[in-house]
Amino acid sequence: MAEVSQDGGGGGHKKGGKNKQKKKSTRIDMTAMVDVAFLLLTFFILTTTLADTRAIDLKKPPKTDNEQEQNDLEQEVKGSKVMTIMLLSDDRLFYFVGSQEEDNVKPIAVDYGGGDNGIRKKMQEHLEKFKGQKPLCVDLPEDQRKGADCWDPIFVVKTGPNLSFKNVVDIVDELGIVDAPKQALTEMKPADSTFLAKNNIRF
Amino acid sequence: MPKVKPKRSIPSIDMTAMVDVAFLLLTFFILTTRFKAEDVAAVDPPKAATADTISLDRLILYTVDQDGRVYMGLGDIQDRENMLDMVSSRMGFVPSEEGRNYFRNSSSFGMPFTDMKRWLSLTDPEALKDFEHTGIPIDLTPGRVNELKIWTNAAVRANRSLEIGVKGDLEASYDDIFKVITTLQDLKLNSFRLISHLEGED
Numbered sequence: 001m002a003e004v005s006q007d008g009g010g011g012g013h014k015k016g017g018k019n020k021q022k023k024k025s026t027r028i029d030m031t032a033m034v035d036v037a038f039l040l041l042t043f044f045i046l047t048t049t050l051a052d053t054r055a056i057d058l059k060k061p062p063k064t065d066n067e068q069e070q071n072d073l074e075q076e077v078k079g080s081k082v083m084t085i086m087l088l089s090d091d092r093l094f095y096f097v098g099s100q101e102e103d104n105v106k107p108i109a110v111d112y113g114g115g116d117n118g119i120r121k122k123m124q125e126h127l128e129k130f131k132g133q134k135p136l137c138v139d140l141p142e143d144q145r146k147g148a149d150c151w152d153p154i155f156v157v158k159t160g161p162n163l164s165f166k167n168v169v170d171i172v173d174e175l176g177i178v179d180a181p182k183q184a185l186t187e188m189k190p191a192d193s194t195f196l197a198k199n200n201i202r203f
Numbered sequence: 204m205p206k207v208k209p210k211r212s213i214p215s216i217d218m219t220a221m222v223d224v225a226f227l228l229l230t231f232f233i234l235t236t237r238f239k240a241e242d243v244a245a246v247d248p249p250k251a252a253t254a255d256t257i258s259l260d261r262l263i264l265y266t267v268d269q270d271g272r273v274y275m276g277l278g279d280i281q282d283r284e285n286m287l288d289m290v291s292s293r294m295g296f297v298p299s300e301e302g303r304n305y306f307r308n309s310s311s312f313g314m315p316f317t318d319m320k321r322w323l324s325l326t327d328p329e330a331l332k333d334f335e336h337t338g339i340p341i342d343l344t345p346g347r348v349n350e351l352k353i354w355t356n357a358a359v360r361a362n363r364s365l366e367i368g369v370k371g372d373l374e375a376s377y378d379d380i381f382k383v384i385t386t387l388q389d390l391k392l393n394s395f396r397l398i399s400h401l402e403g404e405d
Contacts, residue, residue, distance in 0.1 A: 044236060054400065055399060059394050176252075
């Protein structure tokens with residue numbers, strides 16, 4: 001095992017050494033210490049899981065008590081650039097593009113995730129609607145955005161009652177995966193439940 | 204002819220290098236290991252693919268378990284102490300020395316003020332440890348006392364640079380988490396970090 005020796009390893013005869021002192025061995029037996037060290041090392045290696053806390057970001061639009069302000073905020077996010085995603089209980093998911101006041105706008109059922117009928121694909125389609133024709137507004141320098149002919153997709157996520165936390169994290173995650181430039185997470189309002197009722201969807 | 208005496212030597216391997224490496228690794232693990240504080244609630248966060256690594260030290264962490272109980276925790280010991288001092292003087296209770304110390308060293312807590320008074324007046328460490336955490340009550344009715352808001356207010360005043368982390372169980376109801384978020388938005392805190400596992404990890 002490991003040893004510390006101070007006799008230079010060779011221990012050869014010294015030239016003309018007259019005073020022949022008996023050399024005591026300075027070797028220390030470190031076997032036990034090294035054993036303990038390995039035992040501890042094994043313990044730490046086996047018990048360590050790297051503390052790795054991860055999180056996704058969620059930014060909510062600020063709450064306003066002022067109703068007028070709230071309405072203005074909502075007025076701003078209407079029209080065909082808006083994709084609304086509705087989360088309902090029992091893992092149900094619907095989306096539509098445009099304003100729900102228009103007659104031809106109907107909620108379409110989709111699945112979570114990136115499958116063929118998955119929400120990720122629909123988000124990507126919405127994001128790349130004008131690919132090759134118009135640039136995304138977020139890709140333009142900030143001072144050129146105003147009034148420019150660019151595509152400005154907005155994703156609005158509306159949460160219904162009795163959702164599991166997993167549903168919400170999944171959708172926020174999907175928004176991150178497709179790199180959605182503008183997004184908002186809000187709760188459903190009475191107008192949304194009447195819209196769903198009109199389309200025979202259980203709230 | 205003289206017989207050739209075979210030289211006898213004990214076979215030995217030089218293990219110095221290996222032992223050096225072993226000690227180096229051991230030192231690394233000893234220095235970097237921090238033992239995980241015991242959680243008051245068992246929570247399994249959902250998975251996400253876009254999750255970034257964050258530090259728990261600069262976080263006000265709200266934990267919501269499967270049954271909708273809300274716990275709160277601060278990463279820094281000094282912040283915890285300041286928060287407790289603010290809340291206890293506001294709510295008019297005096298924690299015992301042992302209770303205060305226990306609170307300083309616990310990563311999270313969650314109980315109504317009435318229980319909190321009894322909990323922190325205890326002096327026996329075992330009793331402090333066994334006390335049941337039933338969750339911080341949230342009352343969103345205007346004009347009523349929202350205990351989570353009082354705690355959060357104190358935490359934000361204790362350290363203004365903290366971020367908000369929300370750690371929900373994947374089976375937790377979003378309605379319960381939404382109550383936490385609404386309380387925080389009342390205090391103009393609009394940016395949250397939702398704790399999640401990285402997809403594909405266990």
